[in-house]
Amino acid sequence: MKIFEAIKEAVNILKDTETPQLDAEVLLCFLLKRERIYLYLNRIEELDVDIVDKYFKLVDRRKRGEPTQYITGHQEFMSLDFYVEPGVLIPRGDTEILVEEVLKKIESLKKPVVADVGCGSGAISVSIAKYKDDAVVYALDVMPIPLEITKINAEINGVNDRVIVLKSDKLAALEEKIEEIDVIVSNPPYIREDVIKTLMTEVRDYEPYTALSGGEDGLYFYRKITKQAARLLKNGGLLAYEIGHDQREDVTSILVENGFENIEFFKDYAGHDRVVLGWKK
Template identity: 45%
Template structure:
């Protein structure tokens, strides 16, 4: 089928049909959408271009580029690793095998933090990964007038490779975020007004049940929440008090079934006004609390 496609099928409609069939046969849930996105990435043909002229023929070199991308996706390589980009909060973030691909669920965390953000705050993003949380807070906060000259935005991660990716994103997007290597609070000095984090929270015995795109291509270190998924929440709750000002906020992304346990950890560590927030799917996604010494 592939050889026939490369030599005979050049019309957009035929290419899209064959690509979608191939991806669906490999278990890709949104095969038509992925085929459309790969056509735009590899051949520069947008969905609007396709709708306007579905019988247009592509040059052979673009057909080859398109099918090379489709073959990668058929091997369950994440779409974002093929294109190298994932949109988050309206901004394009570069992604690779060293960082967790930003997901829409995490936008709930950013929205909660933006509600608490005020000019002059020092904001720390733990387990920053691609830098999408810290950079989005800075960029959107600046648009909303919540970032001043005194504001400080920082991102910490234990992975040097992740920090390199975050650095590229911050530079390309114009986000003034200081990045540094730290095992959670290990290298954090002083106190912050807000700490945000999307830490690893998948139970170790569940990781092997995840989709191949996640299980095989997202960094294991960004998924592994140890035996019960709460390992990093315990560490963050225990250490946050030493790095938050009185009245400072700790805002955490959680798994959909972890609200009760994480809320308890925050209360036991001296946090008040502990509350949760659901994502667009109606699932528990964020737990946050105010530190009260």
């Protein structure tokens, strides 16, 4: 079977997924250890029988709903390579907006201290450390898998000396650092309990529930983290969140109630409110 024939058949098998062509190509590139351009330049190349067999086993996994990123173990974020596996949320493009806005705000700071609450794969922590080369970032998570994956990704991207990985229930591990932190950033679980069952199969059935559920109203973690952040941030320190598209007013209220001001919002690529920044008085 030629490369173009294998891809054509895979696209047909994956026709009910969101991105069948992309998924088919990414999975074959993963097996061949090649970039996607190789598929176009060598479309009539004959594939070994064992490669074809392995390929369609991967395609079947994708058809059943398993995310491509979990199958390949990779996801690009902020132009960096991240290892991912079940147990950590797959980094999304919208979260890059959060990282980019934080980087803009800390550009002029010398040796800023940053805390990433609920670090997951380490996408936020590692990216901030990579692009702000004097930042010290505390990567916090209560679950063991995210802690290990963040360590791996810090090593992969050469920032393991400045990403400090700590097991922590929200900000508990930093409770002694009162008014010592410049920035607290988080992409917390923010989906309402009643909405989770309506999510796409690949999200609902494969990504960790603990990284999705924000409690009955989706605001549980915003309340808890904001209250802690008000104590730990320096005066004038920054609290930065990713939020759900309909949470602007609720999160604003939580921030204001806890002494934050100059609230700013930034939209995602679909035009929805996705990032909020607040400054400690």
